[in-house]
Amino acid sequence: MSAIVLRLKDRPAVPLEAEVISPDLLAEMPHADIRAQAVYLGKRRLRLDDLFEVEGERSDQVEVHGDLGQVKWLGRGMSRGSLVVHGNAGMHLGAYMRGGRIEVHGSAGDWLGAEMKNGQIRVQGDAGGQVGAAYRGSLSGMRDGTILIGGSAGLEVGMRMRRGTIVIGGRARDFAGLQMKGGTLVLLGGAEIRAGAWMVRGTIISLQPLTLLPTFTYACRYNPDFLRLYSRFLAPLGIELPVAAQQGSYALYSGDASVPGKGEILVWQPV
Amino acid sequence: MGGKVTCTLGEVKNRADFIVFWGGNPAECHPRHFTKYSLMPKGKHVPNGRKDRTVVLVDIRETKSVKAADIFLQVRPGKDFEVLTILRALIKDQAVDPRQVAETGLTLEQLTDLVARMKRAKFGVMFFGMGLSMTRGKHMNSAALLTLAAEMNAFTKFVAMPMRGHGNVTGADVVMRWQTGYPFGINFSRGYPRYNPGEFSTVDLLVRGDADAALILGADPGATMPQPAIDHLARIPTIVLDPKVTHTSRLARVHITTAVTGISAPGTGYRMDEVPIPLRPALKSPYPTDEEVIRRIHEAVCAKPDWIHANGQYTTNQV
Numbered sequence: 001m002s003a004i005v006l007r008l009k010d011r012p013a014v015p016l017e018a019e020v021i022s023p024d025l026l027a028e029m030p031h032a033d034i035r036a037q038a039v040y041l042g043k044r045r046l047r048l049d050d051l052f053e054v055e056g057e058r059s060d061q062v063e064v065h066g067d068l069g070q071v072k073w074l075g076r077g078m079s080r081g082s083l084v085v086h087g088n089a090g091m092h093l094g095a096y097m098r099g100g101r102i103e104v105h106g107s108a109g110d111w112l113g114a115e116m117k118n119g120q121i122r123v124q125g126d127a128g129g130q131v132g133a134a135y136r137g138s139l140s141g142m143r144d145g146t147i148l149i150g151g152s153a154g155l156e157v158g159m160r161m162r163r164g165t166i167v168i169g170g171r172a173r174d175f176a177g178l179q180m181k182g183g184t185l186v187l188l189g190g191a192e193i194r195a196g197a198w199m200v201r202g203t204i205i206s207l208q209p210l211t212l213l214p215t216f217t218y219a220c221r222y223n224p225d226f227l228r229l230y231s232r233f234l235a236p237l238g239i240e241l242p243v244a245a246q247q248g249s250y251a252l253y254s255g256d257a258s259v260p261g262k263g264e265i266l267v268w269q270p271v
Numbered sequence: 272m273g274g275k276v277t278c279t280l281g282e283v284k285n286r287a288d289f290i291v292f293w294g295g296n297p298a299e300c301h302p303r304h305f306t307k308y309s310l311m312p313k314g315k316h317v318p319n320g321r322k323d324r325t326v327v328l329v330d331i332r333e334t335k336s337v338k339a340a341d342i343f344l345q346v347r348p349g350k351d352f353e354v355l356t357i358l359r360a361l362i363k364d365q366a367v368d369p370r371q372v373a374e375t376g377l378t379l380e381q382l383t384d385l386v387a388r389m390k391r392a393k394f395g396v397m398f399f400g401m402g403l404s405m406t407r408g409k410h411m412n413s414a415a416l417l418t419l420a421a422e423m424n425a426f427t428k429f430v431a432m433p434m435r436g437h438g439n440v441t442g443a444d445v446v447m448r449w450q451t452g453y454p455f456g457i458n459f460s461r462g463y464p465r466y467n468p469g470e471f472s473t474v475d476l477l478v479r480g481d482a483d484a485a486l487i488l489g490a491d492p493g494a495t496m497p498q499p500a501i502d503h504l505a506r507i508p509t510i511v512l513d514p515k516v517t518h519t520s521r522l523a524r525v526h527i528t529t530a531v532t533g534i535s536a537p538g539t540g541y542r543m544d545e546v547p548i549p550l551r552p553a554l555k556s557p558y559p560t561d562e563e564v565i566r567r568i569h570e571a572v573c574a575k576p577d578w579i580h581a582n583g584q585y586t587t588n589q590v
Contacts, residue, residue, distance in 0.1 A: 015481050017461075042483070043460040070481075091470060110469065129469070136467060175411060194352060194408070214353055214371035215360045257367065258359035 004034065004056040006048075008066030008087075014042040015090065016051065019073035023060040023081030023100060031057040060100075069109065075102050078119070091128065094121045097145065110154065113147045115140075116164070122148045129154030129173070132166050140181060142166075148237060158185045161202065167239055177204045180263060184230070186239070199256050199263030205241070207268045216255035216265060223249050224266070242268060276421045278396075278430045279544045280307075285314035286428075289392030293329045293416060294351060295400020295434045298336040304434075305339055309398070316393070325388060329354070330402060344385070347376035352408045354382070355415035359422060361386045395420075395429040404433070410468070435543040438489060439532070442541035477503045485509045488561060489532075493518030512561050527564055530556035538562070 004026055020026070020037040029037075034057060035049035048054065052064075060081025064074065069088040079098040084105070091109035094102045097116040107125035113132045127149045133156055134141035141161040152170030159178040165186070168176075172191040180202035187195070190208025197213055205227075223245050231241040242248060248270035255263055283290075290309055297304045305311060310321055317323035328340035331348045346354055354375050357367050361382060369379040389395055397420050404413045416431055423429035435441045444454040451457055453466035456473075469475055473492070476482045477500035484507055493501050494517065501522070509523040520526040530536035535556030539547045559567075 014483050040461060174408065178411070194411075197352070197356065197411070213356055214367055214374070215356050215365070217366070217368065256356070256360075257365035258356045258363075260360065260363055260365050 002056055002059060003061035003063050003084075004054070004059045006055075006062070006064045007053040008064070008068055008071070009051055009053060011067045012041055012051065012070045014070070016041050016071045017073050018048070018071050019076040020048065021062065021064060021071075021074050021083070022076055022078045023062050023083060024078050026062060027060040027081060028058060069107075072109075075100075078102075088125070089123075094119070097121070107151065108149075111135075112149075113142060113145070115142060116145045116147075117143045118145045120146045120148070122150075124150045126151035126170065127153045127157075127168075129156050130159055131157045131168075132161050132164065133157070133159035134161075142183065146237070148239070152189065157191075158183070161185070165234075167234070167237075171208075177202065177263075180204070186234070186241070188239070196256060196263055196265050198259055198261070200259055200261040202263050204263070204265045205250075205268075206265070207242070210265065210267055212253055212265065213256060213258075215257040216253040217257065219252040219254050221249045221251050221269065224252075227266075242270070247271065274421060275417050276424065276430050277432050277544070279546055280309075280542065281546075282394075282430075283396050283432075283544075284308045284312050286316045286394040287314075287396045288317055288323055289325050289327075289389060289395040291327045291329065291395070291397040292336060292340070292434075293397060293399040294331075294402025294404070294406070294412075295398060296330070296334040296336050296402075297398070297400075297434060298334065298339055300400070300436060301434060309396070310339060325392070327385065327388075342385070344377055344381060347374070349407045350375040351403050351406065352412050352415050355412070355419055357382060358386060359415070359419050362390070362419075362422060362426070389423060389429070390426045392427055392429075395423060395427060397429070397431040398434050399431065400434040401436075432544060439540050441543055441545055442539065442547075443489075445541050445545050445547075474500055477501075480506075483507055487511045487513075487519055487523070488565070489513070491517040491519050493520075493522055512564055514558070528558050529561045529564060530558045532561065536560040536562075 017040040026034055035054050037048040038045050039048055063084045065086045067087045069090055072090045073092045074089055075083040075094045077096040078100045080100045082101045084103045086105050088106040089104050089108045092111045093108050094116060095111055095114040097119045099119045102121040104123040108123045108127045110128035111130045112127050113121045131153050132142035132147050141159055142164045143162050144164045147166045150169045153168045153172045155173045155175055156178050157172045157176045158166050158180055161183045162181045163183045165184045167186040169188050171189040172187055174192050174194050175197055176191040176195040177185045177199055178197050180199040182202045185204045187206040190206050191210060193211050194213060195210050196204050228243050231243050234241060250266040251269055253265040313320040326340045327342045328336055329344045329346055331346055337343045357372055360367050372379045397416055399416050420429045420431035448454045451464035456466055456468035456471045458465045458471040474496050480503050485504055505522040510525040511520040511523040512527050512529050513520055514529055514531040532538045533550040535552050535554045537552050538550050540550050541547050
């Protein structure tokens, strides 16, 4: 079963909403049907082949090529197969995703993996804001799954996330882990101000010093046992967490007292 | 999370005995606010007027409003969210490190005193201005204040209200809200309203260059928005409806001069507490009203062939 390959002809001038580019939908479809799928360029409904060159059929392996920075909702709600984006991806990539794998060889926009339930998203470049977050007015963000970002990320990463893992390779901007309710947020490159604001539960691990809110209280320095298990889970994904006591230890801060919450922020302190 | 606990200014006048102004300068920006609603007037439950009220001003610098306040709390710039979060912790008797509190520019004693006064009040109001909502943290700063006001209701009656300015912005929010369910940042491109500030809000659309035309009604984004947004407005066909020449009308393709609402055109203005006020024009204007221009544009658009339905397009599953 060879992959379905889509090539974006030109970068659209206004945002293109293409939630049909999802393995679930295209997996059972003959070539002609794939070409006829509806996408929305601004308010105009167009055919998929008006904007993309389409190759292949009946496959849950989907490849998309081109600068898709203006293309929104790729892989929306997908539950199986893989979606590989060669180039940048737009907003809402993998939102409501339930399974499968998304890989982006480029950068992604805001709301990456928003409210996802399972699956894995890997972005080589940077991501926008609200990664794995809850939509406005919604009570919880991602429920499970893994989001790995090589570069930096924007505002409100992991806002109201309930479970699952987000790893940011670079620096995250303000409000990382805002109102977190569970899950784990790993900040390899640290974050700007207000990390963990209003968090109820969940864990933020930072390998760089953080400027915390005054409502977080320093608890102790230690090497938590669960991090050994956690680093074993992250190792196959190519992420290394320092756990050896001779390398250093983690400072534990608990908060956010304003909620009041039982969240924990672990900040790595090398010897 | 979210939600605004609010009331009308009539209630503020008749009941409020504890008033906080956060990040605003009402003495200069809302000069009638003090005398008509918040400070001076004698109300049913505050019979002695100013003497029955405690007024707190929170700002990053001393403004003319300081003289009107009983307590002035000078916060370091960009620390409003921190102070509000500390207050949220303090009202629940949570411990906060005094050294970290000092980084906000205030002492723990000042904030404990404020919390005690807030809890003692019978009816508290928090008015907040652009010093709060337009600094780093933006909507989260407002959310922090609104949440604090909501949580204070565990102890006493407390409400919050934004100090709106710029003509009828409240009216735009209110009308959008009852028509679509959302106040701003709404996208109709799929045939039904979708709300996502950050994605569909005007300034973000323009900064990213997502829009390919703009109709500006009763606003001057050319004077207030960031430069990339203004540059994009100049690139795309922009139509401005405004009684006078503005920064935006100078860079627009089309400027339609309209009558001034409230002076030479009737209409409804919404006060900052969302109470609609009918406006009676005092003068006559040779220019059409905003409403008339929009109605004529709408009629012209309706006369065109219905390409949306002819294209087989209809409302699909909600995204």
